[in-house]
Amino acid sequence: MRLAMLVPSRVRASAGIAVVALGLAGCPNVDLGDEPPNPSACRPDFQYYKDHIWPEFLAPADTTKSCVSQSGCHQTATGRSALRLETNPVDDARNYQTVTFFLNCTTPEASLLLGKPLLGADPHGGGDLFPNTSDPAVVTFLGWFP
Numbered sequence: 001m002r003l004a005m006l007v008p009s010r011v012r013a014s015a016g017i018a019v020v021a022l023g024l025a026g027c028p029n030v031d032l033g034d035e036p037p038n039p040s041a042c043r044p045d046f047q048y049y050k051d052h053i054w055p056e057f058l059a060p061a062d063t064t065k066s067c068v069s070q071s072g073c074h075q076t077a078t079g080r081s082a083l084r085l086e087t088n089p090v091d092d093a094r095n096y097q098t099v100t101f102f103l104n105c106t107t108p109e110a111s112l113l114l115g116k117p118l119l120g121a122d123p124h125g126g127g128d129l130f131p132n133t134s135d136p137a138v139v140t141f142l143g144w145f146p
Helices: 002-025 046-058 092-100 136-142
Strands: none
Touching (some): 046 092, 046 136
16 A cells, blocks of 8 residues: 555656656756956057057156156056056056056046046056147057057
8 A cells, every 4th residue: 555655646746857857858948148348358569568568558758648757646556446557667557457457448538547537537646647648648548449
């Protein structure tokens, strides 16, 4: 008698599992949308950074437009934000890695590295360094992205 009672419950359990499996097999794939961009994938040309971005955009001879001039706003030792650059001596590899966190390769104009010092784009404690997107330093910055 006991054996007869166990068989039907096993059969019912197996049938239930089969129904669930068939039901799941008919489910459509779930669309999770586009794969979000990997932030670490924004790595424009390092040589362009060394030859143009550092000397023309970040540390130009005109100290009123420099991110790392005498005031030291973005120097590693005395910096006042997350953008801290090594200047004594200049460490291009480290500074490049730091700078890339402030880039938007999909929309370079939306990069914080550009938006902060650009007039009216984003509040910047150091003031507006570039009056508009025609400023030579801004043109240099935008030229960094293919």
